[in-house]
Amino acid sequence: MKKKTFIIDGTYYMYKYYYAIPMLKNKFGKPTNIIYGFIKMIRFIYKKYNPKKIIIVFDSKKKSFRKKICNEYKQNRKKMPKKIIEQIEPLHFLIKNFGIPIVKIPLIEADDAIGILSKIENKKKNFVFILTNDKDMYQIINSKTFILKNLSEIIGTKEIKKKYKIYPKNIPDYLSLVGDRSDNILGVPYIGKKTAQILIKKYKNLKNIYKNISKIKKLKIRNINKIVASLEKTKKKTILSLKLTTLCLNFKIKKKFKNLKLHTPNIKNLNNFFIKNQLKSFYKKI
Structure with a gap:
């Protein structure tokens, strides 16, 4: 180098x-x-x-x-x-x-x-x-x-994949879901690090997560009904968070x-x- x-x-x-x-x-x-x-x-x-x-x-x-x-x-x-x-x-x-x-x-x-x-x-x-x-x-x-x-x-x-289980390009999607207190990004209630990683890994990005919201209900994740309801309720703010973190x-x-x-x-x-x-x-x- x-x-x-x-x-x-x-x-x-x-x-x-x-x-x-x-x-x-x-x-x-x-x-x-x-x-x-x-x-x-x-x-x-x-x-x-x-x-x-x-x-x-x-x-x-x-x-x-x-x-x-x-x-x-x-x-x-x-x-x-x-x-x-x-x-x-x-x-x-x-x-x-x-x-x-x-x-x-x-x-x-x-x-x-x-x-x-x-x-x-x-x-x-x-x-x-x-x-x-x-x-x-x-x-x-x-x-x-x-x-x-x-x-x-x-x-x-390599370090990002090891720590966050996602690629660097997906960091804005991840922060939009889990939140970032330093920037006053609130995130989606009931979605923590592991759930965010699962959703991003399966659906690639936030846009596809919302496109497949009906399929998410079938995932074997704890409190999945509350998670889906929370995603639907906070959709506007979460999409805005993506703009702010990108x-x-x-x-x-x-x-x-x-x-x-x-x-x-x-x-x-x-x-x-x-x-x-x-x-x-x-x-x-x-």
């Missing part, structure tokens, strides 16, 4: 490092724990994986199409903490001076942008490693696209995002940044 592209879910890692790393501050009293986490992550990726390319993707400030079709989508999430917001501008400055491109695309989420960029990189015959912990992203896993969880655990088609991979993006490249780091700017933010250990390692 000489041609390796690493695509980082920047929004996920901002939250991860905010909560995982104790609050650090510079001499001006500004928080730096997210910045510290990103520097360590970028250095780790370079040292361990020697990537051809790194891309960091963030959510856009504008509402995504999902929020427009379903106001309850992600409604359970709290507002971004002030101490995360304070680190966004210096974090972007840091990333740009590392020579790493940043991608933010209005109307779609970071997940969609990552999926689109993955397809572009695959067409260039590059292997793609996506750094995230979002189950939605499992649906784009293929022979050249993997999830890199916690910087070390590689998740491919990545938008046909969205047209600007040409500048199709040929992203790593640039030479600006050592002077980075060193000044490290000194200003009292990150002297990185100054020595640059």
Whole structure:
């Protein structure tokens, strides 16, 4: 795998490092724990994986199409903490001076942008490693696209089939049935992991499950009558959930995002940044 592209879910890692790393501050009293986490992550990726390319993707400030079709989508999430917001501008400055491109695309989420960029990189015959912990992203896993969880655990088609008993492409169908609390996807009452796996394995996808609803009643599954009734009752919401959990991979993006490249780091700017933010250990390692 000489041609390796690493695509980082920047929004996920901002939250991860905010909560995982104790609050650090510079001499001006500004928080730096997210910045510290990103520097360590970028250095780790370079040292361990020697990537051809790194891309960091963030959510856009504008509402995504999902929020427009379903106001309850992600409604359970709290507002971004002030101490995360304070680190966004210096974090972007840091990333740009590392020579790493940043991608933010209005109307779609970071997940969609990552999926689109993955397809572009695959067409260039590059292997793609996506750094995230979002189950939605499992649906784009293929022979050249993997999830890199916690910087070390590689998740491919084999791992998805072993854990979920389905193929990656069926993850949206699965999440629509069992739900996904992180995105406020409620799922279908009485349908758990095993039942969802059985239905998807037998009928291929959610659309076919509803086409064969009369046949499902004959399956030897516990509480099958309640399951069928629940499927019928929640049909509209479940179909909507499928739209919400399916990545938008046909969205047209600007040409500048199709040929992203790593640039030479600006050592002077980075060193000044490290000194200003009292990150002297990185100054020595640059």
